[in-house]
Amino acid sequence: MTEADPGSFRDPLSQVFSSNGEILRGLTAAGLAEFEAVEASPFYAALAADGLIVGTEKLAPGSHELHERWAGVLRHDRLPVVTYPYEWTFEMLRDAALLQLEVTRRAVEAGFSTKDATSYNVMFDGSRPVFIDIGSFEKPLRSEAWPGYRQFCELFLNPLVVQAVGGVGFHAWLRGAVGGIGVADAAAIVPAHKRVRNGLLAHLTLQARAERKHAAAEASGSAEGRRAGFSPKLLLAQLANLEKTVRALRWKAQRSVWSDYSDRSHYVGDDLPAKQAFVAEAVRATGADLVVDLGANDGLFSLLSLESGASRVVAADFDHLVVDRLYRHLRETGETRVLPLVLDLVNPSPGAGWRSRERRPFVERCRPDLVLCLAVVHHLAITNTVPFTEIVDLLADFGASLVVELPHPDDPMVQRLLSRKRPGLFDHYDRERWEQALDRRFTVDERQVLGTRTLYRCSLRSDAS
Numbered sequence: 001m002t003e004a005d006p007g008s009f010r011d012p013l014s015q016v017f018s019s020n021g022e023i024l025r026g027l028t029a030a031g032l033a034e035f036e037a038v039e040a041s042p043f044y045a046a047l048a049a050d051g052l053i054v055g056t057e058k059l060a061p062g063s064h065e066l067h068e069r070w071a072g073v074l075r076h077d078r079l080p081v082v083t084y085p086y087e088w089t090f091e092m093l094r095d096a097a098l099l100q101l102e103v104t105r106r107a108v109e110a111g112f113s114t115k116d117a118t119s120y121n122v123m124f125d126g127s128r129p130v131f132i133d134i135g136s137f138e139k140p141l142r143s144e145a146w147p148g149y150r151q152f153c154e155l156f157l158n159p160l161v162v163q164a165v166g167g168v169g170f171h172a173w174l175r176g177a178v179g180g181i182g183v184a185d186a187a188a189i190v191p192a193h194k195r196v197r198n199g200l201l202a203h204l205t206l207q208a209r210a211e212r213k214h215a216a217a218e219a220s221g222s223a224e225g226r227r228a229g230f231s232p233k234l235l236l237a238q239l240a241n242l243e244k245t246v247r248a249l250r251w252k253a254q255r256s257v258w259s260d261y262s263d264r265s266h267y268v269g270d271d272l273p274a275k276q277a278f279v280a281e282a283v284r285a286t287g288a289d290l291v292v293d294l295g296a297n298d299g300l301f302s303l304l305s306l307e308s309g310a311s312r313v314v315a316a317d318f319d320h321l322v323v324d325r326l327y328r329h330l331r332e333t334g335e336t337r338v339l340p341l342v343l344d345l346v347n348p349s350p351g352a353g354w355r356s357r358e359r360r361p362f363v364e365r366c367r368p369d370l371v372l373c374l375a376v377v378h379h380l381a382i383t384n385t386v387p388f389t390e391i392v393d394l395l396a397d398f399g400a401s402l403v404v405e406l407p408h409p410d411d412p413m414v415q416r417l418l419s420r421k422r423p424g425l426f427d428h429y430d431r432e433r434w435e436q437a438l439d440r441r442f443t444v445d446e447r448q449v450l451g452t453r454t455l456y457r458c459s460l461r462s463d464a465s
């Protein structure tokens, strides 16, 4: 079956489809001519060889049903999990921004350009950013400024600025504002003296002034862009300036609630090695290829899953500092098979954008073979007061096998959470009721008690109610 990607409808020259597990792009005659010109230029082959753009091949004419309606059809490599900028950490968005600038710079040096610069044009293949919007390359008109400048600011630069300089996390904001963070909003939370210090005068102060002066349509190329963009030389200078600005932005957070968890010193005796052995065996027993590790923290169990045979892992956690550290660790060690993600299980990414379908809900995009949910259930059940049945339903939504850990009511971590609650409110938090909830949707294949915790390996029931 061939279906149009609900997020791909804005480009008049091309549209993305999914067809029997493949990602295809239909091109109009003009789009095909543009792609062929791009493909013939050495910059394109160099970007592909460096792994900066998604693997792409042109299908032979007439070889796919899409050829009936489109002049050309491309096939793109399929990434295991589609993610959006509001699920990335600061460093991930920063690396994505640098990739967009590098791809555009190399295109401009070869006489081409990119027609837009949205952070949705980048995806993460594991921990590696990849530019996916092949349809974005174009031969610019002679006197054209970089049309992507304003979008680059709204969807890359301003989110980075509000977090690094303004101290406000960009995630909730970007998730709510599909078009990104406008210059006036970003400028409102970054004091003037900090703009000077961070080289943001041109991109915030002048840009905000230009937008106030001109109608929105008038500003689309941006005042700065219009002045700077009349020749490749000036455009390259603008890109170099943006790169310098982005490189100078740093998010300096040191601590968060979960940033010191790595020592796991509360595990007693051999409990931690036994937990690791249980998880490793579960990954082997299920033969899982793609694992999602919910509440992954520093990724200990994500990396263990790789060692145990998984080929890809999504390491999701709502604490963006711990996820950011994990990303930096992966980048330093060159481990590309783990995709770190910022995700709040209590409020996972919903459908968003046009008809609420342009950006799809997380659970639809992430179809793993195995879900790990280790030392998280008590937080959901007690801190967030989510009933066991609801937690199990969320875990079952992934449609996969499950390894889940339940700390018992007498576990010191559970006791700590309960001490903040009114006595008696959580009397239902016990193993029996948890196992009843689990049995509704899963079959327990393996169970191991480790001190004050139980680990379960489960398969999804087909007859689940």
Ligand SMILES: C[S@@+](CC[C@H](N)C(=O)[O-])C[C@H]1O[C@@H](n2cnc3c(N)ncnc32)[C@H](O)[C@@H]1O
Residues within 6 Å of the ligand: 258, 261, 264, 294, 295, 296, 297, 298, 300, 301, 316, 317, 318, 319, 322, 343, 344, 345, 346, 373, 374, 375, 376, 379, 380
């Ligand atoms: C006790 S640690 C467990 C880490 C790891 N899974 C393990 O077993 O060693 C709990 C983790 O769950 C994360 N967490 C808690 N509530 C969460 C939520 N609502 N959504 C996503 N992550 C959550 C915390 O940030 C923390 O990193």
